[in-house]
Amino acid sequence: MSSLHVVISGYFGFHNTGDEAILLSMIKSLRRVDPDIRITVLSNDPVHTSETYEVEAADRWNLKQIYLLLSQADGLISGGGSLLQDATGIKSIIYYTGVIRIARLWKKPVFVYAQGMGPIDSFLGKKLVKGALNKGVQITVRDEESKELLKKFGVRNPIELVPDPVMTLETNTLMSFWLEEKKLSNIITVSVRDWPTTMNYKEKIALALDAFAESGYDIVFVPMHGDHDEETSYEILEHMVEKAHIAPQYVPIEEKIAIIKKSELLVGMRLHSLIFATIGHVPFVALSYDPKIDSFARICDQPVAGHVSDDDWTAQDLIDTMERALTQTYAPSETMIRLQKEADDTAAMAINYLSR
Numbered sequence: 001m002s003s004l005h006v007v008i009s010g011y012f013g014f015h016n017t018g019d020e021a022i023l024l025s026m027i028k029s030l031r032r033v034d035p036d037i038r039i040t041v042l043s044n045d046p047v048h049t050s051e052t053y054e055v056e057a058a059d060r061w062n063l064k065q066i067y068l069l070l071s072q073a074d075g076l077i078s079g080g081g082s083l084l085q086d087a088t089g090i091k092s093i094i095y096y097t098g099v100i101r102i103a104r105l106w107k108k109p110v111f112v113y114a115q116g117m118g119p120i121d122s123f124l125g126k127k128l129v130k131g132a133l134n135k136g137v138q139i140t141v142r143d144e145e146s147k148e149l150l151k152k153f154g155v156r157n158p159i160e161l162v163p164d165p166v167m168t169l170e171t172n173t174l175m176s177f178w179l180e181e182k183k184l185s186n187i188i189t190v191s192v193r194d195w196p197t198t199m200n201y202k203e204k205i206a207l208a209l210d211a212f213a214e215s216g217y218d219i220v221f222v223p224m225h226g227d228h229d230e231e232t233s234y235e236i237l238e239h240m241v242e243k244a245h246i247a248p249q250y251v252p253i254e255e256k257i258a259i260i261k262k263s264e265l266l267v268g269m270r271l272h273s274l275i276f277a278t279i280g281h282v283p284f285v286a287l288s289y290d291p292k293i294d295s296f297a298r299i300c301d302q303p304v305a306g307h308v309s310d311d312d313w314t315a316q317d318l319i320d321t322m323e324r325a326l327t328q329t330y331a332p333s334e335t336m337i338r339l340q341k342e343a344d345d346t347a348a349m350a351i352n353y354l355s356r
Contacts, residue, residue: 003036013043018272025165029347075354076103079113097132117146163339174258184218187263191273201308206239207315213242283330
């Protein structure tokens, strides 16, 4: 019998650490369940994806190639991450539901893998998502809000709640050469991103970090999305009086996890920086720009110091929240331990569904 051939569609090949960590975790989980599985990833950088993950890869913008690929594959995995949302414009929804439609055209099964849904505010977005997810699709989502959102749009397919795939990554043997060289101690890691808002959240973060740098902590920024996050890290650094470090943006995913794991606390905006802290058993203080951040912090029983678009928090509030987080002994909640165990089950569900 020939091995199962799946095509994976997601935000891959854009060098965004969160999405690349999702891809790495999915591939590892799928191969643990079925070592012979054949995987083709739709990527913005097929050469990099193919070499990094030892998979086949195709240009995500070449519709003719995708059409042919799906005609020959056994099924499509759509996910994970926040693919179906129109906060960054409708194009994202048009693209990902389009790939699902091509698979459905060939009557291929589609497995939606641990996605975070929304926000979806446009009429067209709601219509496309409902249309794409109502037939020939098995849906798994990573939080209760996503499940409720789909139900609200009239998606009648069963929707299962599963952990983010990155929860499966093993962190015990990871190390960072960059960190070893720097010889830093008493580290607070920081993951920031740019966000369109009139609020001066960058200045607030800078003030809070200065307070901790002054009292002897080494501040290390960990850019999760290439140039974008590196630039935002430098902007905050410019507002600071004290010294801070910025980790290299293009080190491998495992090294970024290792840097966060070595810290006493993470202050994070990016969802996957919070997940990296969780799997490394490091407490975190979240700064939210999206409901998915609040949702994950709630699951982990960790604090959200404020929302970057709101003006109801100060630098002092952030300092107080960080101090509380540093003085409490961090123990992963029972929920977290259960989620880590369950994250591999999603791969088994996907293989089971696509093999039929």
